[in-house]
Amino acid sequence: MLGADQAHKPLGARQAQKLRTRQALLDAGLRLLEHQSLSSLGLRELTREVGVAPAGFYRHFRDMGDLGVALVEESFGSLREMVRAIRGEQAKADEVIDGTVAVIARYVREHRPHFRFIARERYGGVQPVREAIADELRLFAEELASDLAAQPESEGWSPQDVRMLADLYVDHMVMIAIAFLDVPPEHPESEEDIANIARRQLRLIRLGRSHWLDD
């Protein structure tokens, strides 16, 4: 009755199976959502794909929006690794930009369905999912803002200006990731073109940043 054990090692075979079905539902959902949006995904369509009775869905999720929120958390979970990778490396300005674009490209390459889902549902028809994505992105922007504020280039900047720069960066990084989504996975030759444009755009923003206090 108390849910998962406090110690997470000895997971009963009972709840292990439950988690497996839950994960199967999430995986199948992500697969089906590659070519349609969440609001048009049917409960039976999903359970049919997994091989589970329709009623079994309710053992794991209240409704489709609930599953969508779970998918948001899963997506941003793997994105958080990407963020740490960017924040970790301290290097020259151009190297930071190159590394950022490379990490975005890698993330999209390795988590394509996840990010496609995020892009599609960011302004999609299911409100709780929209809000979950907005929350995650806001959290992302706040972390980036505190990083930027700690850098010497931000000396003399007001907190509001740092935040507006962070928002600009986050919005644009999402746009970059979406651009990477369009390159066909079978032959990623055009990926370098997109990366080139993205790098120049980020460089232009950085240039604007370094002259912000020029008067």
Next chain:
Amino acid sequence: MLGADQAHKPLGARQAQKLRTRQALLDAGLRLLEHQSLSSLGLRELTREVGVAPAGFYRHFRDMGDLGVALVEESFGSLREMVRAIRGEQAKADEVIDGTVAVIARYVREHRPHFRFIARERYGGVQPVREAIADELRLFAEELASDLAAQPESEGWSPQDVRMLADLYVDHMVMIAIAFLDVPPEHPESEEDIANIARRQLRLIRLGRSHWLDD
């Protein structure tokens, strides 16, 4: 059999009525799409709202995607006026930015359902609609690029760099418009906050532009 008359004045009462129901379908669609996405909008749900038999829908559109594409054209039709308003005025740099943000705000205020539709379906589940939106935005970016290229600030710029700047501007203007979407129409007091952030972001991009060739 030849469709509409070449002279568009003497419109038969017959086809006038047809256009009226077609417009009624588009209007009702836009209304219903305010809180859901196109892929979840049902054909019967729409015809019921208009007061037309379900089969009557096919007299005007092949399917829902077809109606969606028509809505895209309608949306960008009113947006084109906004673009002309921005391109028309020639003024100091800061005034251009202020005017741009103001025009975006006005467009969203006056065509809120149209733009909400665009934002939701830009990466939504219906492929033809996605492509129609992408085409319109690409056209927009090309026009903006030719405008930018004609300005003295672009001297020495490669066409590719002008285009990457135009893409950056277009993407960000869309983000600004989406931000305006979230302000409640009943009391638009927070609109000025969003406008302030948007102006500073555009100013930062312009700053980067003016130092692009600095070395």
Next chain:
DNA sequence: CATGTCAGTGAACAACTGTCATCCCAACTG
């Protein structure tokens, strides 16, 4: 005035949808 065109109708189709009460049986608990 007669004829044909065609936007819109109403009925019927098969397939699908979310939801529920119920039972089953493997896995846990003491």
Next chain:
DNA sequence: CAGTTGGGATGACAGTTGTTCACTGACATG
């Protein structure tokens, strides 16, 4: 080893969905 728990299956419920069809009647045309 008994008893309880709970994930999953079953089958049925009442609606809804998109699509097709023959049709009607107001308009347009010759």
